[in-house]
Structure formats: structure tokens, C-alpha cells
Amino acid sequence: MLSRTALVVAALCVASATQAQNAGSPSGRSAESPTPLTAHRTGEFDAVLPARSPESETRRWAERFQFPGDLEGWDYDLATESFSLYVPPAYDPEGEPYGVVVWVSPFDDGAIPLALRPVFDERRLIWIGPHGAGNQRHLFPRAGLALDAAANVESFYHIDRDRIFVSGLSGGGRMAAMHAVAYPDVFAGGFPIIGVTTYLDVSPESSPGQRVPQFPRPSPDVLERAKRHPLVIMTGSGDFNREECRLTAAAYERDGFTDLHLVDIDGMGHEMPSAEDFARGLDLLLAPAPVD
Numbered sequence: 001m002l003s004r005t006a007l008v009v010a011a012l013c014v015a016s017a018t019q020a021q022n023a024g025s026p027s028g029r030s031a032e033s034p035t036p037l038t039a040h041r042t043g044e045f046d047a048v049l050p051a052r053s054p055e056s057e058t059r060r061w062a063e064r065f066q067f068p069g070d071l072e073g074w075d076y077d078l079a080t081e082s083f084s085l086y087v088p089p090a091y092d093p094e095g096e097p098y099g100v101v102v103w104v105s106p107f108d109d110g111a112i113p114l115a116l117r118p119v120f121d122e123r124r125l126i127w128i129g130p131h132g133a134g135n136q137r138h139l140f141p142r143a144g145l146a147l148d149a150a151a152n153v154e155s156f157y158h159i160d161r162d163r164i165f166v167s168g169l170s171g172g173g174r175m176a177a178m179h180a181v182a183y184p185d186v187f188a189g190g191f192p193i194i195g196v197t198t199y200l201d202v203s204p205e206s207s208p209g210q211r212v213p214q215f216p217r218p219s220p221d222v223l224e225r226a227k228r229h230p231l232v233i234m235t236g237s238g239d240f241n242r243e244e245c246r247l248t249a250a251a252y253e254r255d256g257f258t259d260l261h262l263v264d265i266d267g268m269g270h271e272m273p274s275a276e277d278f279a280r281g282l283d284l285l286l287a288p289a290p291v292d
Contacts, residue, residue: 034082039156042087044112046131052078053151055186056144064182066216067140074138076145083149084111086127087157088120096124099163099286102149102187103129104142104172104179106195115275123282125163128153135171142175150186165285167191169272170241177233177248178215181226189230189259189285193278194239194270199223200251204243212244230259232284234277236268259289 034046041047054060058071091098101120103110110129112120120127130145150164166187168176173195180190181199202212218226231252235245242264249262261284265277273281 037083037085037152037156040091040093040158041085042089042091044084044086044117046082046084048082049078049148049152051148051152051155052144053147053186055151055183056147058140061140061144071140074140076141078148081145081148082131083145083152084109084127084129084131085153086112086117086120088117088124088126090121091124091126091157093158095158097158097160097163099123099125099160100150100153100157100165101125101127101191101282102146102153102164102166102179103127104146104166104168104175105129105134106168106170106172107134108132109134113272113275116278119275119279119282123279123286125282126153126157126159139175143179146175146179147183147186162188163286165189165191167193167281168195169193170195170270174213177231180229180231182215182218182222184222184226184229187229189232191232191234191281191285192245193234193273193281194236194241194245196233196241196245196248198248198251200248200255202244202248202251204247206243212248227256228258228289230261230285230287230289231257232261232263232281234263234265234273234281236265236271236273238267238269240270 032046034048037047037049058075062071108131110131112127128149130149133142133145164187166176166179173192174197176190177192177196180187197213197215199215199217204210233245233249235242253260263281
């Protein structure tokens with residue numbers, strides 16, 4: 001069991017490291033010096049977060065993912081990490097609570113694309129993405145930083161916990177799928193784009209013997225909760241990950257996910273979707289849960 005898990009996690013790391021070549025960096029924004037995060041700040045800015053999430057502690061994370069190796073060499077100092085945030089200017093700490101999208105990029109830039117700002121303004125959502133957490137980085141810090149992002153935004157802003165989501169592109173989409181399923185106690189749903197992973201055994205017909213990257217099957221109570229949350233998988237007709245996205249979506253649905261959506265965009269390749277298509281995915285996350 002442990003040796004298989006080690007191979008599975010290693011495969012996920014290797015696959016993630018090769019997925020973003022054609023995706024295109026989502027942000028051309030100039031970097032700025034990060035400052036300590038302060039409560040209720042609005043606009044787009046880079047920040048240093050003050051506290052690790054309990055879930056990103058090495059032993060706790062290893063237990064969740066049945067990770068058999070030593071993570072100490074891959075651990076990180078949150079004080080040396082920075083995060084990009086976009087908080088809509090209309091945000092009011094005394095007003096309606098906002099939702100959150102934790103973004104996992106395949107690149108080292110975690111900033112929001114300029115075209116998505118109006119999308120987040122209209123839906124009252126906050127964006128947060130770690131910098132330096134692209135596909136070349138080890139699985140553990142990438143995972144930990146996403147958990148840290150969720151915990152700190154919830155501490156510093158007026159947040160609706162039922163609208164904290166995780167999303168990502170390509171290798172970051174694989175991370176988003178993993179987090180959405182393995183951490184339903186943190187994330188209320190997931191939106192993986194042009195990259196996905198699963199605890200299920202999925203083999204593309206075009207590549208017999210090859211498997212979609214896997215993570216260990218979550219415990220029954222965790223999985224039961226995850227199956228009730230929305231999971232939106234987005235791909236496109238020109239995406240080289242299209243087959244595995246489609247097959248994985250079908251496998252999740254067969255395994256009992258009740259709010260599963262496959263969004264297959266005609267003409268979209270292995271790239272960031274348009275603002276309009278990104279908004280379509282968000283709206284599926286935000287829609288009321290289906291009635292049994």
C-alpha cells in the first residue's frame with residue numbers, strides 16, 4: 001500500500017511538471033513587493049500570510065494522503081512565500097460575505113488575469129493564488145500553500161465558508177481536483193481546468209496501460225462529503241488532456257458525485273479559458289445544489 005502510494009504521488013508530480021507547456025501564462029502583471037496581509041484590504045496586491053493552516057503541517061498532510069516518505073526536506077517557511085490577491089473594490093466587511101477562489105497555477109505567477117476581474121466583481125469572489133507554486137515545485141508545498149491561502153483569507157475577510165473553492169490550470173488543475181476531493185472540509189467545491197486527477201482507476205482508450213494520475217482514496221467520511229460538493233471539470237476540443245478529463249468526469253459521476261459537471265469548450269486548446277467560459281464554470285460552482 002505504501003509503495004503504491006509513493007508511486008502514485010510521484011506520478012502526479014511528474015505529470016504536473018509537464019502539463020503547462022502550451023497553456024500560456026495567465027498574467028503579465030509586474031511583480032510588486034509583498035506586504036503582510038491586513039484585514040479587509042481591497043484591490044490587487046501581493047501579500048505575506050502570517051500563519052500556516054493546521055492542515056499543511058507535514059505529519060497531518062502525510063496522514064491525509066497516506067504519504068510514506070519524509071516530507072521535512074520539502075517543508076517551507078510561510079514567511080518567505082508570497083500570495084497574489086484580488087479583492088473586489090465593492091467588498092464591505094459589514095456587508096454580504098464573499099466567496100473565495102484559491103487558484104493553483106502551473107506557473108510561478110499566481111495573479112488573477114486582468115480579464116477575470118469583472119467576473120469576480122460581479123460574483124463577489126476573492127481570488128488568492130500562491131506565487132512560486134508552479135508545476136516545477138514539489139507536490140507537498142504546492143498543496144500546503146493552497147491550504148494556507150484558504151485559512152488566511154477566511155481569517156482576514158468576511159467570508160462565506162460555503163463558497164470557498166479551489167481551481168487551477170493544467171498541472172494546477174490536477175492539484176485543484178485533488179484538493180476538492182480530499183479536503184471537502186476546507187473547500188466547498190473544485191474547478192479543475194485542462195488537467196485532472198482522481199483516486200479512481202482511469203485509463204484513456206488512446207493510451208492502453210497509461211493511467212490518469214492518482215492520489216490515495218480518501219477515507220469514507222471524507223469521500224461521502226466530497227461527493228455532495230460541486231466538481232466542475234473544464235476541457236476543450238483542442239486540449240491534449242481532453243480524453244482524460246472526459247473519462248475522469250464520467251468515472252467520478254459513476255462513483256456517486258451528485259453535482260458533477262463536464263464543460264467541454266469547442267475550439268479551446270490547452271490554455272486558459274476565456275473570461276466568459278471561466279464564468280460559466282464559476283456559475284456551476286455557485287449554483288444551488290441539486291435536490292435528491
